[in-house]
Amino acid sequence: MSSRLLASPEFGKRPPVRFVQLGRLAFRVNIRVLLLIGISALALVALAAWALTLGSFRLPLADVLGALTGSGTDDANFIVLDLRLPRVLVALMIGPMLAMSGAIFQGLVRNPLVSPDIIGINAGAALFAVFWIVTGRSLQWLPIVAFIGAVVAAMSIYILSWQGNISAARLILVGIGMNAVFSAGTSLLIIRADINDASRAVLWQAGSVYASTWSDVRVLLTTLIILVPSGIGLMWALRVVQLGDMTARSVGMPLERTRLALILVGCGFSAVAVSIAGPIGFVALMIPHLARMIAGPIGGGVLVFAGILGALLVLGSDMIGQHALPVTLPVGVITAALGAPYFLFLLYRMNTQL
């Protein structure tokens, strides 16, 4: 165990860090992470631009840029601004939210196999959201309702797996059980519902960014603006929590309050993403691990990097599902096809620890 710990990047080498002073604030900047963020952001912009040109009516890049800068033709304006841009933006924001949520939960339990889609948090959000949809209530409140569902799920899983401490293995098993209960509840609601409401719920449940609207974009953007700073702000706390309960307490961390804050932020990310796009699996699981593998232990900068990777994955998967295959598939199917093998690889890699 100790040799494994020492060999991990966290202890092996010092990251290339530089200190930057801005007036009274001083930052520690990891240049490698900054570079990675820059490169991945560029790739993301390029991918998004490419996504805007693709479709049943192929637009040259110049027309797309024209539409974006307000000097395009009416046709191009309609296709780009009304049809393609909302979808691309939603994909761009769903990815980071799922990835950050996954990073927070994985960090909390100190186990890369714990992610909101496996331990039933997404299923809890989905249960509440489907209840809201099939009872024909205003869709405007859907993100809030999904958030409440996610928090209820997270709390019940946490309480049910609490036995003096939280063991990752127990949490995973309890989570799998709760996942099954919530999913059964969701199926029950869908079967019992009026057919029109039910078909809306089924469509939503497939996990897709199809037919995204500007109002979806607004909801996601608001959430990101609120939650990303809180997430980044809590990253130092997460790293202290990861040192173990004893250490965290002994350095004066209010442990339970910090955990609660982290759970709330993590639930917020995944619940709002789920309420807009439905349960898209494996992003929350795969991306944080990938980001840590490339950029080192999780922290504010790495969290941003994970977010960009998440955006790349969801947007890329949506493009594959929409254009690369002879048929169109929802993005959730593609992310599962990519994510499941990755997960099994993960399971294989860390098999001594469970």
Place this chain on the structure above:
Amino acid sequence: MAVAETDARSAWLGAMPRVTKMAALLLLTGLLLVMCLVSLRVGSIGITNDDALNAIFDYSPESYEQTVVRSLRLPRTVIGMGVGAALAVAGAAMQAATRNPLAGPSILGVNSGAAFGVVTAVFFAQITDPLYFVWFAFAGGLATSALVYGIGSVGPGGASPVKLALAGVIVSALLGSWLTALLLLDQQTLDVVRFWLVGSLAGRDLDVFYNVLPFFAIGIVGTMLIGHQLNILSMGEDTARSLGMQTGRMRLLVAVLVVLLAGASVAVAGPIGFVGLAVPHMVRSLSGPDYRWVLAYSLVVGPLLLLSADVAGRIVAKPSEVQVGIITAVVGAPFLIAIARRRRIAEL
């Protein structure tokens, strides 16, 4: 301390006299018969005892009630008995052979593999007759359980319960998303398998059941016969070997029997989860740790649970009904949670 507790408990249970165990088993069998009658009577149309019994023993086709029993209620009751017994026995055998309290057909991916096998067959080979589903269910279930077990047991840690459960969940999720893809691609496939794909006893074809009855029979009888060997296997690899058992061969035999049982169940009723996981745990408090008794009890309690769940599904949503797979998930998943809480993970 926990070990001592377990020892004390099993010693107490082991001390329960044979007569008591036998009496409890008979009592449960009686309960099962009552539940069969209830299953014949309860539904959108209420049926009297007389009509239910006459429909079986003294059938008069003019009576509307008796026709309902004969054509709808009787098939689902018979199928529920067979599927419940098969899943419970398969679960018990799996838990013995893998020494894993979380083992069960749904956790190890047999259900989703069988479902995927059937849907693939419908999609690529245009097979529409449920009579042939069973072969593809076998193939899919066998391949998937081998895959899950293989992934879960690589490395020095061996097949730990948590790893197996996770591998099962993930493989099921992957197959589920491919299934969604296939169903989205082709409406015709969706139409053929739509009703089959929800785990349910309603509207199932008795012909399909008769078709897989030999597999049920072979699987159940075979598993009951190796109860003693399962006891030895459940003591662990080293002990079993030192007692002269060829553990590899025995495990293979168990795997074949389990896939026969679970695959045939899925072929008839669609994927129904958690029965195989929950029933052996339910019965252990009565039967004790001896697998010969566990299997005998599972054989009775499995159908009892499945029929009760089916009847409950008909009552809670009257005049419509809730698929039995949903009820078993709601009832069975808490068992998973309870097992995870009750034992130290190292013991799992």
